[in-house]
Amino acid sequence: MDNSVIINKNNFKKSADTILFDIPSxxxxxxxxxxxxDGEFKAYLNQCRHMDVCLDWQPNEFFDEDKKFIVCATHGAVYLPSTGECISGPCKGKSLIELKVLEKKNEVVVFLD
Ligand code: FES
Structure with a gap:
């Protein structure tokens, strides 16, 4: 079974953008x-490290106003988009669960296991 998601790079409109996807398995x-x-692709589970809740405040809305940090909608934990590390909030020092990615010419493959 192919346990991956393929996302076309053209679906990203601007830098500091996100694409939400289901993990079917x-x-x-x-x-x-x-x-x-910052020109890089990273993938994470949509799950705060403080409690078992989604991060986004609206579906696929993860970033703060300045598009510099990922912010948890529940208690405001602040995560670095490039590493997933929580730098402020109740789970400071923990990191988002990262999924491996493989960048190809026109698409990005996200591995789900
Ligand atoms: S659930 Fe995310 S900061 Fe509390």
Whole structure:
């Protein structure tokens, strides 16, 4: 079974953008999101490290106003988009769960296991 998600790079409109996706094989309908930030692609589970809740305040809205940090909608934990590390808030020092990515010419492959 091919346990990956392929996302076309053209779906990103501007830098500091995200694309939300479902993880179909997970028991509890988990989600992940692919981040395009500073010219790099990173993928994380859509799950805060403080409590087991989604990060986004609206579907696929992860960034703060200045598009510099990922912010948890529940208690405001602040994460670095490039590493997933929480730098402020109740889970400071922990990191988002990262998914491996492989960048190709026109698309990004996200591995789900
Ligand atoms: S659940 Fe994310 S900061 Fe509390």
């Amino acid at each position: 997970a028991e509890n309908k988990e989600q992940g999101f692919l981040v395009w930030f």
